[in-house]
Amino acid sequence: MAAAAKPxxxxxxxxxxxxxxxxxxxxxxxxxxxxxxxxxxRSGSGKTTLLRAVNGLVAADGGEIRFEGRPAAExxxxxxxxxxxxxxxxxxxxxxxxxxxxxxxxxxLEGWPPEQVAKRVEALLAAVGLDAAAFGQRYPRELSGGxxxxxxxxxxxxxxxxxxxxxxxxxxxxPITRFDLQRQFLELRRSxxxxxxxxxHDVREALLMATRIALLKDGEIAxxxxxxxxxxxxxxxxxxxxxxxxx
Amino acid sequence: xxAEILNLSLEHLELVAIAIAVAAGIGLPAxxxxxxxxxxxxxxxxxxxxxQTIPSLALFGFLLPLPWIGGIGKRxxxxxxxxxxxxxxxxxxxxxxxxxxxxxxESALAMGMTRRQILWQVELPLALPSxxxxxxxATVTTIGTATIAAAIGAGGLGVFIFRGLAxxxxxxxxxxxxxxxxxxxxxxxxxxxxxxxLSRA
Numbered sequence: 527m528a529a530a531a532k533p534x535x536x537x538x539x540x541x542x543x544x545x546x547x548x549x550x551x552x553x554x555x556x557x558x559x560x561x562x563x564x565x566x567x568r569s570g571s572g573k574t575t576l577l578r579a580v581n582g583l584v585a586a587d588g589g590e591i592r593f594e595g596r597p598a599a600e601x602x603x604x605x606x607x608x609x610x611x612x613x614x615x616x617x618x619x620x621x622x623x624x625x626x627x628x629x630x631x632x633x634x635l636e637g638w639p640p641e642q643v644a645k646r647v648e649a650l651l652a653a654v655g656l657d658a659a660a661f662g663q664r665y666p667r668e669l670s671g672g673x674x675x676x677x678x679x680x681x682x683x684x685x686x687x688x689x690x691x692x693x694x695x696x697x698x699x700x701p702i703t704r705f706d707l708q709r710q711f712l713e714l715r716r717s718x719x720x721x722x723x724x725x726x727h728d729v730r731e732a733l734l735m736a737t738r739i740a741l742l743k744d745g746e747i748a749x750x751x752x753x754x755x756x757x758x759x760x761x762x763x764x765x766x767x768x769x770x771x772x773x
Numbered sequence: 774x775x776a777e778i779l780n781l782s783l784e785h786l787e788l789v790a791i792a793i794a795v796a797a798g799i800g801l802p803a804x805x806x807x808x809x810x811x812x813x814x815x816x817x818x819x820x821x822x823x824x825q826t827i828p829s830l831a832l833f834g835f836l837l838p839l840p841w842i843g844g845i846g847k848r849x850x851x852x853x854x855x856x857x858x859x860x861x862x863x864x865x866x867x868x869x870x871x872x873x874x875x876x877x878x879e880s881a882l883a884m885g886m887t888r889r890q891i892l893w894q895v896e897l898p899l900a901l902p903s904x905x906x907x908x909x910x911a912t913v914t915t916i917g918t919a920t921i922a923a924a925i926g927a928g929g930l931g932v933f934i935f936r937g938l939a940x941x942x943x944x945x946x947x948x949x950x951x952x953x954x955x956x957x958x959x960x961x962x963x964x965x966x967x968x969x970x971l972s973r974a
Contacts, residue, residue: 583879
């Protein structure tokens with residue numbers, strides 16, 4: 527299970543210390559086109575920090591990140607972030623904007639003409655299973671949790687970024703809605719072929735979504751394997767995660 | 774008498790309007806600047822708090838002998854009224870901006886919005902109801918406090934009140950107090966209406 531095609535994202539020997547405590551310790555990882563690498567780990571394992579280091583929300587203090595072949599340090603951080611879609615747990619939608627305005631954010635920031643933004647928004651809402659006519663003018667508080675998360679994914683995809691960053695995007699949803707969204711996300715991955723870095727603490731979700739799983743323990747990658755290989759892993763931390771679903 | 778009530782009411786309104794405008798002109802940008810400086814924030818709020826605790830008659834007295842801002846007349850009164858109005862404006866603007874959901878700000882940043890875009894498109898619109906509430910509190914209290922400005926020759930409805938007190942004449946006191954109270958009620962209602970509309974949007 528080697529990385530497919532050329533890597534969109536390369537992380538080499540990344541380390542980060544916060545308040546004297548090492549959070550990331552020499553993490554190396556590649557994410558190829560069309561690949562979903564799941565960062566699995568307990569709370570405090572460093573998985574969210576790793577995600578935030580990728581788009582420069584956290585400044586790592588050692589190692590290197592390359593995005594689209596260029597060192598992240600050479601990117602203008604604003605441009606870099608607009609090339610990476612970002613989805614968080616409760617979607618982080620702007621409560622004072624309609625669904626349409628939320629989804630059209632990055633294209634608007636990038637100066638697309640309004641008709642093109644509108645067309646893009648409509649297409650994306652359809653892609654995540656929402657009818658633009660019914661939902662476009664609603665506000666986030668008028669949506670269910672699942673609908674909000676769909677809008678969050680549409681927003682992340684809006685400017686057609688080559689990489690998606692997802693931080694426990696489905697963790698707050700009920701199991702049925704979660705399963706719907708997981709399948710929808712797999713569908714989108716098939717049709718759009720985006721690279722994705724996906725943070726979760728749910729091993730079921732990891733096995734379902736991942737092309738490869740990176741298991742983080744105490745800021746280090748303990749196991750890096752495809753889902754099938756991960757199931758067979760004898761690593762102690764991996765076993766503890768797997769025991770939870772085998773029981 | 775009626776003409777005088779109107780004139781003094783207008784003068785009163787002028788004192789309040791200038792004081793609030795200046796206090797907002799200082800307080801709003803200051804609050805925005807302070808949202809990213811926790812240490813300076815404590816100091817600024819502390820100072821504004823202290824200003825608030827000085828009895829108004831005493832504050833007018835303190836300001837009188839100061840060069841530039843002191844002296845008999847409107848300018849001294851406006852400076853004092855500004856000092857009182859500053860705290861609610863500062864505090865509510867800070868509360869409003871700092872109260873914006875962290876997830877919302879974080880995703881704004883992560884989506885590639887600049888600091889300026891986050892301020893104008895996310896933080897300020899979401900803080901607006903709280904900011905307007907601050908302006909409302911400041912305006913209502915300033916309308917009341919401004920009656921004392923007559924003591925240092927700044928005019929306004931306080932002229933009636935001080936004159937009535939000196940003459941033991943209730944009617945004259947009321948000629949100042951009632952319009953001031955009505956003005957405060959009107960400002961309260963009007964700004965509260967705006968506040969409600971903004972929180973709904």
